[in-house]
Amino acid sequence: MCKLKSCTDHASLAGAFTGRVVAYTNIEAILDDGGDITVGRVAGECVAAASTSYDCPVMLVRREGESFVALLRRLDRSIGKAWDNETIIDEVNG
Numbered sequence: 001m002c003k004l005k006s007c008t009d010h011a012s013l014a015g016a017f018t019g020r021v022v023a024y025t026n027i028e029a030i031l032d033d034g035g036d037i038t039v040g041r042v043a044g045e046c047v048a049a050a051s052t053s054y055d056c057p058v059m060l061v062r063r064e065g066e067s068f069v070a071l072l073r074r075l076d077r078s079i080g081k082a083w084d085n086e087t088i089i090d091e092v093n094g
Contacts, residue, residue: 024072026050026079037075039068047092048075057082061091 027037027050035052046062048071058078062071078089 024076026076026083027072030079039071042092045092046071048072049092050075050079055088058089059092060089 030037030050030052033052035050037048037050039046039048041047047059048062049059050057058075060071060075060078066074081087082089
């Protein structure tokens with residue numbers, strides 16, 4: 001029986017709540033504008049995606065050994081890059 005790798009790393013997630021203030025300004029902007037942030041499985045891969053009411057600017061595949069918190073940081077940075085460059089960052093569909 002094959003054990004699936006967890007999409008969330010509970011140890012790294014717990015580390016996110018150690019009293020440190022972490023700013024995810026681009027993720028907050030998406031949410032404040034009525035958009036969504038989704039983390040889940042797509043075709044067997046752990047994916048973090050940001051979507052607005054009109055597009056999905058970022059879809060990232062979690063890298064081997066990447067912590068959940070690092071994935072969120074990368075998602076936040078990628079949202080900013082997608083907006084700055086007026087492009088879509090899509091690691092899921094190539």
